[in-house]
Every structure is written in structure tokens, then in C-alpha cells.
Amino acid sequence: xxxxxxxxxxxxxxxxxxxxxxxxxxxxxxxxxxxxxxxxxxxxxxxxxxxxxxxxxxxxxxxxxxxxxxxxxxxxxxxxxxxxxxxxxxxxxxxxxxxxxxxxxxxxxxxxxxxxxxxxxxxxxxxxxxxxxxxxxxxxxxxxxxxxxxxxxxxxxxxxxxxxxxxxxxxxxxxxxxxxxxxxxxxxxxxxxxxxxxxxxxxxxxxxxxxxxxxxxxxxxxxxxxxxxxxxxxxxxxxxxxxxxxxxxxxxxxxxxxxxxxxxxxxxxxxxxxxxxxxxxxxxxxxxxxxxxxxxxxxxxxxxxxxxxxxxxxxxxxxxxxxxxxxxxxxxxxxxxxxxxxxxxxxxxxxxxxxxxxxxxxxxxxxxxxxxxxxxxxxxxxxxxxxxxxxxxxxxxxxxxxxxxxxxxxxxxxxxxxxxxxxxxxxxxxxxxxxxxxxxxxxxxx
Ligand code: PFF
Numbered sequence: 001x002x003x004x005x006x007x008x009x010x011x012x013x014x015x016x017x018x019x020x021x022x023x024x025x026x027x028x029x030x031x032x033x034x035x036x037x038x039x040x041x042x043x044x045x046x047x048x049x050x051x052x053x054x055x056x057x058x059x060x061x062x063x064x065x066x067x068x069x070x071x072x073x074x075x076x077x078x079x080x081x082x083x084x085x086x087x088x089x090x091x092x093x094x095x096x097x098x099x100x101x102x103x104x105x106x107x108x109x110x111x112x113x114x115x116x117x118x119x120x121x122x123x124x125x126x127x128x129x130x131x132x133x134x135x136x137x138x139x140x141x142x143x144x145x146x147x148x149x150x151x152x153x154x155x156x157x158x159x160x161x162x163x164x165x166x167x168x169x170x171x172x173x174x175x176x177x178x179x180x181x182x183x184x185x186x187x188x189x190x191x192x193x194x195x196x197x198x199x200x201x202x203x204x205x206x207x208x209x210x211x212x213x214x215x216x217x218x219x220x221x222x223x224x225x226x227x228x229x230x231x232x233x234x235x236x237x238x239x240x241x242x243x244x245x246x247x248x249x250x251x252x253x254x255x256x257x258x259x260x261x262x263x264x265x266x267x268x269x270x271x272x273x274x275x276x277x278x279x280x281x282x283x284x285x286x287x288x289x290x291x292x293x294x295x296x297x298x299x300x301x302x303x304x305x306x307x308x309x310x311x312x313x314x315x316x317x318x319x320x321x322x323x324x325x326x327x328x329x330x331x332x333x334x335x336x337x338x339x340x341x342x343x344x345x346x347x348x349x350x351x352x353x354x355x356x357x358x359x360x361x362x363x364x365x366x367x368x369x370x371x372x373x374x375x376x377x378x379x380x381x382x383x384x385x386x387x388x389x390x391x392x393x394x395x396x397x398x399x400x401x402x403x404x405x406x407x408x409x410x411x412x413x414x415x416x417x418x419x420x421x422x423x424x425x426x427x428x429x430x431x432x433x434x435x436x437x438x439x440x441x442x443x444x445x446x
């Protein structure tokens with residue numbers, strides 16, 4: 001199996017693939033609304049602290065396991081555990097990761113489908129001259145239309161599974177290469193526009209002047225979950241990508257670059273979106289619809305607004321596409337590891353995710369009041385529980401595995417650093433990341 005695994009074409013390709021996995025809905029859609037719901041700057045502060053102390057070191061742990069194992073997450077974990085004289089049951093962590101990404105992809109595809117709808121509406125000039133109230137009402141009407149939502153969900157999932165079925169696509173590497181920089185430029189442009197609105201100053205204050213009284217154990221837990229989500233850490237998805245990593249590459253440097261880009265995108269999106277929110281007197285705690293309502297309003301005021309808005313939704317779609325491919329990879333790799341061929345494995349995953357995704361679609365209409373657990377409907381459940389509980393639990397176990405269970409030499413070689421660098425990483429994971437994740441999980445759950 002080792003010999004047959006594909007490799008990323010270059011170091012750059014690996015960084016782009018991981019950035020593609022990290023930058024997605026988490027930065028542009030989830031970050032602003034979750035920050036809005038959790039008190040602004042205090043949440044942002046916590047989230048950045050978690051990225052540094054937890055997300056980044058655990059990201060390295062996760063990728064190094066894949067790189068050392070060079071197999072599907074489940075097989076890598078089992079193999080490395082046995083080699084270290086530990087229990088082969090560690091392999092079940094790979095299955096847990098696959099279950100986590102299954103839940104996440106089921107709503108990710110639905111929300112990415114919203115971008116398709118908005119892209120088409122925008123290209124057709126549907127937002128030209130629309131008032132904020134009309135944009136809001138249009139979004140509500142869309143959410144109440146399961147047929148349209150199902151169509152977009154189906155289209156997005158098909159796009160994802162086709163690429164996954166085709167393998168670690170060179171084409172996608174190139175596309176990423178070309179288009180991700182354009183996304184940054186557009187975000188900068190939007191943030192620049194935001195600076196000219198009267199919402200800019202209140203937005204900055206809201207984002208950067210923390211009210212420490214807003215911090216509760218639950219807010220801390222939301223911030224931790226979001227740090228894992230946005231970096232794509234904790235579900236063995238980056239472990240799957242690590243298995244294709246080139247031999248000669250410094251993992252800490254690659255991971256650091258990804259984290260910086262990821263936070264930068266979130267900040268730019270946050271500045272742009274909150275400026276519009278405050279300029280229009282909207283509610284920052286609006287929830288999942290926040291971006292879909294604010295952006296059409298903002299762009300409507302810009303010259304060539306419809307064009308920019310269309311380009312923006314196109315890039316957002318590409319960003320979510322590269323993330324969803326990463327979300328699908330651990331499931332497909334697990335099935336492949338169990339002997340299935342890649343094509344049928346991708347098809348099976350696609351159908352299963354599609355079916356469960358329908359529950360998210362219907363959460364905005366027929367099933368809005370169906371609350372199977374914790375008083376939440378399915379969409380609320382799949383957008384919170386996997387991110388805030390499964391990812392941190394998975395990340396915690398991944399960190400324990402890499403820093404305590406794996407053979408030291410094997411871990412060091414896979415991290416691709418010298419002795420001092422390894423000691424630093426291991427010390428941070430052992431004595432900062434693991435205790436921190438543990439304490440926050442317990443405090444948040446009690
Ligand atoms: N990081 C992606 C985003 O911010 O949209 C989402 C994600 C991808 C989460 C892969 C988890 C994962 F394993």
C-alpha cells in the first residue's frame with residue numbers, strides 16, 4: 001500500500017492543499033456569525049489564543065501521524081501504535097474522525113449550496129438595487145424552499161465527490177494556486193471599502209476591544225471548537241493529506257504559514273462583514289444568515305457591485321470546494337484502506353452524506369421544529385456538536401498519540417525538525433495543548 005500512495009507534486013502543492021482545506025466556510029461564513037453570537041472581541045482573543053496554543057501544535061501532530069504512517073488514517077494509527085508497542089485499538093480514532101467529517105460535510109455541502117444559489121442570483125443581477133430588507137426577505141424565502149436548496153446541495157456534493165473520485169488532482173492544485181490569491185485580493189478590497197463606511201469604527205471596536213466579562217466557559221468552548229474547525233484539525237482529515245506529503249519538507253513551517261493565512265482571511269472577512277452590519281444597524285448576533293445578507297447589501301453600494309459580488313461568491317465556492325474535498329478524504333481513504341476502490345468509495349460516501357444533508361435542508365422548513373437532541377434541530381446539531389465536541393476530543397486524542405504514544409524517533413523524523421525543535425513542539429503539546437483541551441472540554445460540558 002505504501003508504494004501506491006500518491007504524493008503532492010511539491011512543497012508548495014502541499015501547503016496549498018492544506019490552506020485549501022483550512023480556508024473555507026469557517027473563515028468567511030462561520031467566523032463572523034459565531035463571533036457575533038459570542039460577544040465580539042473577547043471571542044476573537046480566545047480564538048487566536050487557541051489557534052496558537054492548540055490548533056497549530058495539534059495540526060502538526062495530525063499531519064506528522066499521516067506522514068509517518070503513509071496509509072489511511074485508520075491504518076496509519078494502527079500501524080504506528082503497534083510499532084510503538086501500544087494497543088492497535090488506536091485505529092478506531094481514524095473511524096471517529098471519519099464520522100466527524102461525515103457530520104460536518106452533511107451541512108457543509110448544504111451551506112456551500114447557498115453560495116451557488118447566491119452566485120447565480122448575483123450573476124443574473126438579482127441583487128441590483130435591492131434594499132437591505134429585500135435582501136433579508138429573499139434569503140428567508142430561499143431557506144423556506146427545500147427543492148431549491150436540495151438542488152444546490154446535490155450539485156455541490158457531486159462537484160466534490162467527482163474530484164475526490166479522480167484522486168489527488170493536479171488540476172485542483174493548479175486551480176488553487178491561481179485562485180486563492182484572488183480571494184485575498186477581493187477580501188482586501190472589501191475590507192478597504194468597509195473602511196469608508198460609518199460602520200468601520202464600531203466594527204473595529206467590536207472586534208478588537210474585548211469585554212472580558214463576556215467570557216464564559218461556553219464561550220471558551222465555542223472558541224476552541226472554532227479554532228479546530230477553521231484549521232481543519234481534529235478529524236484526521238489533515239492526517240489523510242499528511243500521508244501524501246513530500247519527504248523533504250519542514251512541517252512546522254508549512255503549518256505556520258497555513259495558520260497565518262487562515263486567521264488573516266477570517267479577520268478580513270470579519271472586518272468587512274461587521275462594518276456593513278453596523279453601518280446598516282443590523283444585529284451582529286443574526287446567526288448563520290449573517291454573511292448571506294450583509295455581503296449583497298455591501299456590494300450593492302459599490303461601483304460594479306454585481307460583478308464583484310459574483311466574483312466573490314465564485315471564489316467562496318472554490319474555497320469551500322477545496323475544503324469539502326478535504327472533508328471527504330478521510331472517509332474515502334478509510335473505505336479504500338478496507339479494500340474498496342476509490343470510485344465506488346467516493347460514490348458511497350457521496351450518497352450517504354447527501355441523504356443526511358437532506359435533514360439539514362429541511363431544518364429550515366418542514367423539520368424546523370423537530371428537535372431530536374438538546375432542544376436543537378438537525379442543522380443546529382450538526383453545526384455545533386461535531387465542531388465543538390468531536391473535533392476537540394479527536395484533536396486531544398491525536399495530540400496524545402503523537403506526543404506520548406508514538407516512537408520518538410519516528411515522530412521527530414515525520415515532523416522534519418532537529419532535536420531542539422522537536423523538544424519544543426513536544427513540550428508544548430504535552431504540557432500546554434493537551435491539558436488545555438482537556439480542561440476546556442470538561443468545563444464546557446459541565
Ligand atoms: N476548515 C474548513 C473551513 O474553515 O471551512 C472546514 C473543515 C475542513 C473542518 C476539514 C474540518 C475538516 F476536517
